[in-house]
Amino acid sequence: MSTIETKVEPRQVPLAREGSPSMHVAVVGGGIGGLALSAGLRRNGFDVAVFDRDTDVAATGGYHITLDERAQSALERLVPPQIMRRLLASGSALRMRERDAFWDHRGRLIGHGPDLTGSASVDFDRITLRTLLAEAVGDDLRLGKEVSGVDHDEHGTPRVQFADGSSVTADLVVGADGAHSVVAQHLAAGPTNSPAGIIGVSGRTRLEDLSPAERKRLGSRSALAIGPRGAALYIGFLDPVGNAALDAPDLRMSVTTCPTYIWGAMFPDTADTEPWQDLRGEQLQTALLDRFGDRKWAGHTLEVIARADRESVTAFRFTAASTDAADLAPWRAGSITALGDAVHATPPTAGMGAGAAIRDAADLLDQLGATADGTASLTDAVGSFEAGMRQRGSEMLTLAMKTVRRILVTDTPLGAAATAVATPILAAATRLRP
Ligand SMILES: Cc1cc2nc3c(=O)[nH]c(=O)nc-3n(C[C@H](O)[C@H](O)[C@H](O)COP(=O)(O)OP(=O)(O)OC[C@H]3O[C@@H](n4cnc5c(N)ncnc54)[C@H](O)[C@@H]3O)c2cc1C
Incomplete structure (x- = not known):
C-alpha cells in the first residue's frame, strides 16, 4: 500500500490508525457525499483525508434536503449513533x-x-446536515484546500493536486466535488452534465x-x-x-x-x-x-x-447528467473514482440528490470492506460500486427530468x-x- 505525502506542505494526512485496514483514501470535496463517505471510512478504521475549498462548513448556501428511508439507513451505517440522533432531532418529519x-x-x-x-x-436544513457530518469526520477534514487536478504519479499511484501547489497521493482517490467536479471531468475527459x-x-x-x-x-x-x-x-x-x-x-x-x-x-x-x-x-x-x-x-x-x-x-x-445508466461514470474502474453530483448531477425536482450521494458513500464503503478481507481487489470493488451508482443515478435522474x-x-x-x-x-x- 502506498502512503499519502504532500509535496509543498509538511505531511498533513494522518498515518494509518492501529488496527486499520491501512488503505489510504483521499476524498475531494467535503459536501454531503464526501463527508458521509469520510465519516464511514473513519468509523471503519480506514485512513482518510477529505479536502474542501470552503473555509467554514456552515458558511454554505442551500435550503432543505430530503432524506428518504434508504438514505437514512445508509447514513446510519456511516455516522456514529449520537450524530444520527442529533440529526433526527433537527429534522422535520x-x-x-x-x-x-x-x-x-x-x-x-x-x-x-x-x-x-x-x-x-425527513427534511433537514442543508447547513445542519453538513455541520453534523463534518463533526463525524473531525480532524480528517481539511478546509481551505482547493483541488486543481488529479492524475497518477510516476509509480502509477493516484495523486491529488491543489491550487496552492501541494499534492497528496493515496491508494484510492474519490471525487465528491459536486456538479462541476474536477475529478469526474478528468475521468470522463469532459463534462458529466449539462x-x-x-x-x-x-x-x-x-x-x-x-x-x-x-x-x-x-x-x-x-x-x-x-x-x-x-x-x-x-x-x-x-x-x-x-x-x-x-x-x-x-x-x-x-x-x-x-x-x-x-x-x-x-x-x-x-x-x-x-x-x-x-x-x-x-x-x-x-x-x-x-x-x-x-x-x-x-x-x-x-x-x-x-x-x-x-x-x-x-x-x-x-x-442534469444523462438519464441513461450507461452514460454515467463512463470510465474504466480503477484507483480514482467519483460519487454523488460529480457523476449524477440532478435537478432538485426529485429531492433526491443528497440522499443518492449518501447511498453512493455507503455502497462504496461496503465494497471497500471486501478489499480489507482480501475477497476483492480494489478495481473490482470500485467496479461493483460504480455499477450500482449508475443504476441509482439513472433512476433518480429519470424521475427528476419528468x-x-x-x-x-x-x-x-x-x-x-x-x-x-x-x-x-x-x-x-x-x-x-x-
Ligand atoms: C451550496 C449548495 C446548496 C445546495 N442546496 C440544496 C438544497 O437546498 N436542496 C437540495 O436538495 N440540494 C441542494 N444542493 C445539492 C445537494 O446538496 C447535492 O445534490 C448533494 O449534496 C450531492 O452531494 P455531493 O457531495 O455530490 O455534492 P455537494 O454537496 O455539492 O458537495 C461538493 C463539495 O465539493 C466542494 N468542491 C467542489 N469543487 C472543489 C474543488 N475543486 N476543490 C475542493 N473542493 C471542491 C464544494 O465546496 C462542496 O462542498 C446544494 C448544493 C450546494 C453546493
Whole structure:
C-alpha cells in the first residue's frame, strides 16, 4: 500500500490508525457525499483525508434536503449513533405534514399527493446536515484546500493536486466535488452534465409573515403549482421544531426554528432570464414577481415570494447528467473514482440528490470492506460500486427530468393550450371529490 505525502506542505494526512485496514483514501470535496463517505471510512478504521475549498462548513448556501428511508439507513451505517440522533432531532418529519397539494396559477386546487402518515422521509436544513457530518469526520477534514487536478504519479499511484501547489497521493482517490467536479471531468475527459433548461430562484418565508388566508391555503404541507408558459412554483414546508422527527429538544441544532416555507420558482432558462444570475435579494425578488405577473398568476399565490426574507432570494441554474445508466461514470474502474453530483448531477425536482450521494458513500464503503478481507481487489470493488451508482443515478435522474419536462412542455404552444384547458377541469374535479 502506498502512503499519502504532500509535496509543498509538511505531511498533513494522518498515518494509518492501529488496527486499520491501512488503505489510504483521499476524498475531494467535503459536501454531503464526501463527508458521509469520510465519516464511514473513519468509523471503519480506514485512513482518510477529505479536502474542501470552503473555509467554514456552515458558511454554505442551500435550503432543505430530503432524506428518504434508504438514505437514512445508509447514513446510519456511516455516522456514529449520537450524530444520527442529533440529526433526527433537527429534522422535520414528512409523516406529520398534510398531503402535498397541486395548484394551478390561480391558486385552484388540482390534486393531492399521497397520504404521508406512513412516510419515513425527513427534511433537514442543508447547513445542519453538513455541520453534523463534518463533526463525524473531525480532524480528517481539511478546509481551505482547493483541488486543481488529479492524475497518477510516476509509480502509477493516484495523486491529488491543489491550487496552492501541494499534492497528496493515496491508494484510492474519490471525487465528491459536486456538479462541476474536477475529478469526474478528468475521468470522463469532459463534462458529466449539462444545463437542464430551467433556471430556479429560491427563497424562504416564515409562515407567520403570510396573511391568514394564505397561511390557511398553504397549510402544513408542501405544494407544486405549474402554470402556462413554463412557470412553476414549488413550496416546501419545513418545521423542525413542531414536526421534529425525534422529540429531543436538547439535541436540536436546526437552522430553521419556526414553521417556514422554502420555495423554488422555476422558468425556462432563456436569454430573458440570463441577467437573473447576477441579481440578488430585492432586485431578484422584483424580477421574479414581474415575471409571474406577466404569466397571469393570481396575486395571492405570489404572497409567499413577496413576503420572503429578501436576503434569502437566490438564482441557480439546474444541471442534469444523462438519464441513461450507461452514460454515467463512463470510465474504466480503477484507483480514482467519483460519487454523488460529480457523476449524477440532478435537478432538485426529485429531492433526491443528497440522499443518492449518501447511498453512493455507503455502497462504496461496503465494497471497500471486501478489499480489507482480501475477497476483492480494489478495481473490482470500485467496479461493483460504480455499477450500482449508475443504476441509482439513472433512476433518480429519470424521475427528476419528468418534472423538468412537464414544466418545459407548458412553454410550447401546444403545451400552453393543454395547460390552459386542462387545469380548470382538473381543479373543478378536485373540488367535487368527496
Ligand atoms: C451550496 C449548495 C446548496 C445546495 N442546496 C440544496 C438544497 O437546498 N436542496 C437540495 O436538495 N440540494 C441542494 N444542493 C445539492 C445537494 O446538496 C447535492 O445534490 C448533494 O449534496 C450531492 O452531494 P455531493 O457531495 O455530490 O455534492 P455537494 O454537496 O455539492 O458537495 C461538493 C463539495 O465539493 C466542494 N468542491 C467542489 N469543487 C472543489 C474543488 N475543486 N476543490 C475542493 N473542493 C471542491 C464544494 O465546496 C462542496 O462542498 C446544494 C448544493 C450546494 C453546493
